[in-house]
Amino acid sequence: MHDLFSDFRPKVEEIYPETFVLPHFTDSKVLKPLVNTIVRSAPFRHMMTPMGYYTNVALTNCGSWGWHSDITGYRYVKQDPQTQRNWPAIPPKFMQLAKNAAQTVGFANFEPDACLINCYQIGSQLGSHQDKNEQDFKWPIVSVSIGLPATFQIFGKIRSGSPINYQLLDGDVMVWGGKSRLIYHGVKKLQADKLNPKTQQRINITFRKAR
Ligand code: MD6
Ligand code: FE
Numbered sequence: 014m015h016d017l018f019s020d021f022r023p024k025v026e027e028i029y030p031e032t033f034v035l036p037h038f039t040d041s042k043v044l045k046p047l048v049n050t051i052v053r054s055a056p057f058r059h060m061m062t063p064m065g066y067y068t069n070v071a072l073t074n075c076g077s078w079g080w081h082s083d084i085t086g087y088r089y090v091k092q093d094p095q096t097q098r099n100w101p102a103i104p105p106k107f108m109q110l111a112k113n114a115a116q117t118v119g120f121a122n123f124e125p126d127a128c129l130i131n132c133y134q135i136g137s138q139l140g141s142h143q144d145k146n147e148q149d150f151k152w153p154i155v156s157v158s159i160g161l162p163a164t165f166q167i168f169g170k171i172r173s174g175s176p177i178n179y180q181l182l183d184g185d186v187m188v189w190g191g192k193s194r195l196i197y198h199g200v201k202k203l204q205a206d207k208l209n210p211k212t213q214q215r216i217n218i219t220f221r222k223a224r
Contacts, residue, residue, distance in 0.1 A: 017043055017110055025118060028179050029167050031191035033118040038186040039110055041159040047104045048130060048159070048216060051075045054101050055093050057132045063087070070139055070200075071132040075101045078127040078223040080146065087146050089127060089223040103128050103220075111155045111220035114186045120153045125220035133163065133215040139200040141172050144221070152222035153190025159183055159216040161206055168197035183212075 017039055026034045057071035060082040074080060078089040079100040093100055107128060115123035127147075131139075144154060158181040165187070166176035178201070181187065203215055 017106055018113065023117060029169075029177060029193055029196070031189070031193040032167065032196075033188045034179065034181070035114055035117060035186040035188070036182070037184045038114060038117075039157060039184050041183050043106065044110075044157065044159060044218070045216075047106060048218070051101045051104075051130065054098075055079075055096065057130075058095060069134075069137045071134075073130050074128060075107070075130070076103045076126055076128045076223075080127060080129045080221075080223075089146060107218070107220070110157065110186070114155050114157075114188050115153055115190075118153075118188045120188065120190055123152060123155070123220075123222065125155070125222055127221045127223040129219045129221070131217040131219075133161070133200070133203045133217070135161070135203050135205050135213060137215075138202040141166070141168050141197045141199040143195050143197055144219075145195060147221050147223050149222065150194045151190075153188050153194070155220040156187040156189065157218040157220075158185045158187075159218070161203055161209075161212050161215040163203055163215050163217075164201035166199045166201060168199070170196060172197045 023035045023038050055073045057073050059067040059071050061084050062082050063086050081090045111125050162180050162182050165179045165181050168176045
């Protein structure tokens with residue numbers, strides 16, 4: 014067994030047209046120390062949004078491009094505005110995971126250059142949005158969940174309405190592209206897990222091709 018991948022023939026669930034979940038595809042115990050290293054040089058921060066309030070999810074980045082938000086809008090930037098340094102590099106194990114997951118569901122040659130890392134505390138949520146700051150929507154997004162379970166919501170072509178809810182668990186990988194690439198989605202308010210009281214947060218890593 015490879016340390017990053019729990020299964021050589023992973024199960025694939027298509028939860029929405031061209032939105033795939035690979036349940037338990039990776040091992041968060043391998044990823045967590047790599048996240049911690051990134052966070053030491055580019056700390057989690059709450060960003061200001063163009064709407065004028067801070068996000069309740071904290072975020073940081075690694076890769077050639079990092080996603081940034083301030084009062085003027087959302088964009089990808091080469092340097093961390095907080096440290097004026099380039100974002101840390103994407104660790105090779107992260108690259109291997111992202112490419113392998115994309116390839117598994119039919120997106121060949123995915124070469125992410127941006128990796129956003131979100132940190133949710135209990136009570137954090139992410140409102141309905143589209144991921145549309147990337148240059149070419151032919152590339153998918155690969156999303157990795159670590160820690161507490163979260164309810165991922167897919168609203169589809171419009172911002173609101175009744176979503177499809179899907180519970181993402183520790184080690185799950187979601188790949189999202191094609192017809193799904195621009196759909197509205199969000200994350201419901203994070204709840205404590207009575208069965209795992211020591212786990213107090215959720216980390217979500219998303220890989221994108223920004224340019
Ligand atoms: C999250 N993820 O799961 C937030 N966006 O914490 C996202 O907003 C997201 O996971 C696009 C594709 C996959 C995602
Ligand atoms: Fe998103």
